Amino acid sequence: YLKQGIRKASESQALCIIIELDTPGGLAEAMREIVMAVFASRVPVVVYVTPSGARAASAGVMITLAADIAAMSPGTNIGAAHPVGASGKDIQGAMSDKVVNDMVAYVKSIAEKRGRNADWAEKAVRKSISATETEALKEKIIDIVAEDIDDLIRQINGREVKGMGILKLDGAEKKILKEGLRTKVLKTISDPNIAYILMMIGLAGLYFELANPGAVFPGVIGGISLILAFFAFQALPVNYAGLILIILSAIFFIMELKITSYGLLSIAGITSLLLGSLMLFEINNSGLNLSWRVFFPTVILVSGFFAVVASLVFKSHRLKPRTGAIGLVGEIGVVRKKMMPEGKVYVHGELWNAVSRDSIEEGAKVRVVNVNNLVLEVEPVE
16 A cells, blocks of 8 residues: 555655554564665655554554654654564564564664664664654654644755755645555455464365355355455465465365265365464564464364364265165055056155066055166065
């Protein structure tokens, strides 16, 4: 959304871009893409932390520091940029030092490029310090404190932007780029846990539809969920090895419906699902993975669902047919017309032509032993 907005502003030769920011943070990779888009912009970029009560925390710090002009509303704050995992918990072990050091170098390079306080930026990452708008202005983290957009425009009018000249905003027209439906939907479902659950619902729905053709509803829900999941994956750093393993697990479960493997394919499916889920969102230097509170219940429920459906299908294959000609074999009927050796037999609620090796009197009970061209072969019941 931001990248598209910056590109449109550049193409239309706008005088400047004002980004209204209020964020608790987000994915490191998404933040880096936004920072690169800000640096690459051909028009000045102004980041404005607003309204009162808003914050530029975590990844929001880097985005604010990257702006040509950084501004905040009264009653806002900036800081607390220590990197954490997707579940909100600290990254543990040696990986923590690696991620923190990488982020410190990154935020210092941004601050130095824009002439801002690099020492404060480092402390925001290492020690999670924060600052109010007045403290941020005093520490040279931002350039302006503005009451609202109009006040901000008045203050930046005539201001020189390094490498881009002087802003001349007298009489300039304001054009607001609002989020479209696509962006709103993507923002909602791009949480790794939601995307993962959607994919599991999708696979379970399609699996149930294949196991019970004609159910329709599970297939429709499964298809929609899978499309939404893959739509969300475009905004997430997906490990495709994990995704392939999860798809492979669904293939194993489907094969279990067609091939008698005595549970081996189900075990292979559960193993692939477990490994794929663990690998799905894991990337270098991000700490991004599934929440354990989502991971374990989802894997257990989905694996159990697949196993139960497979067992029901297997049992149904072993049951004696109840319909059609084959379903009549073994049924008990009553002779309605004396067998000499041909006659008629009432069985399964229907009157059938029948033959027997021996003569059988009307009213006697007989058992169906075979069906040949819609003619029953019967024998007397002892």
